[in-house]
Amino acid sequence: MSQTKSYTAVPNLSELDVLEWAQSILEARFKRSNYLTNPSMVRGYLQAQLATEEREVFAIILLDSQHGVLGFEKLFYGTIDSASVYPREVIKTVLKANAAAVIIAHNHPSGNPEPSRADIALTTRLRDALNTIDVRLLDHLVVGGLEIVSFAERGLI
Numbered sequence: 552m553s554q555t556k557s558y559t560a561v562p563n564l565s566e567l568d569v570l571e572w573a574q575s576i577l578e579a580r581f582k583r584s585n586y587l588t589n590p591s592m593v594r595g596y597l598q599a600q601l602a603t604e605e606r607e608v609f610a611i612i613l614l615d616s617q618h619g620v621l622g623f624e625k626l627f628y629g630t631i632d633s634a635s636v637y638p639r640e641v642i643k644t645v646l647k648a649n650a651a652a653v654i655i656a657h658n659h660p661s662g663n664p665e666p667s668r669a670d671i672a673l674t675t676r677l678r679d680a681l682n683t684i685d686v687r688l689l690d691h692l693v694v695g696g697l698e699i700v701s702f703a704e705r706g707l708i
Contacts, residue, residue, distance in 0.1 A: 570603055593654060594692065594699050600625070601658035601694040607634035609657040611644060614689070616651040631660050636673055638680045645686050652687040656694060664695030666702065674702055 564572075593612070600623070601608055607629035613621040624644060627634050634657060645653060655677065657670075666674075670693060678688040691702040702708045 597656045604658050609634050609636050612654040613648040613650040614652040621648045652689050654690045656692040659695040662696035664693045664698045664700040666693050
């Protein structure tokens with residue numbers, strides 16, 4: 552049986568304080584779990600990490616062969632509507648962690664999680680690059696405020 556912790560809200564917390572508190576709880580839960588057991592866990596974690604960013608941020612979850620979490624990194628920071636992503640740097644990060652699989656993600660500060668043509672092209676390029684080193688790209692998630700689009704669920708990977 553899983554236990555749920557109870558928290559008491561402190562009066563006069565700002566919205567930012569509440570969001571940071573929620574983010575720290577999700578991060579602790581994510582790190583404690585060691586394994587990604589369901590997509591909603593990944594979605595919740597990435598939403599907490601990326602939804603409030605004011606500019607585009609590209610991130611990666613690094614996984615072992617059993618999908619155990621090796622790490623999470625925000626790799627690239629962009630502008631309000633784009634981020635430059637360099638496959639070479641992604642590959643270096645993956646090799647350094649000795650990852651067998653990855654989940655990539657980025658946010659759309661506009662709040663619209665619909666992938667752009669550039670997002671789809673980047674995903675294909677990264678998938679192909681990762682395949683050359685026998686690393687599986689499991690998903691690419693686009694976080695737009697409270698909504699998230701999964702490339703895997705849409706058959707784009």
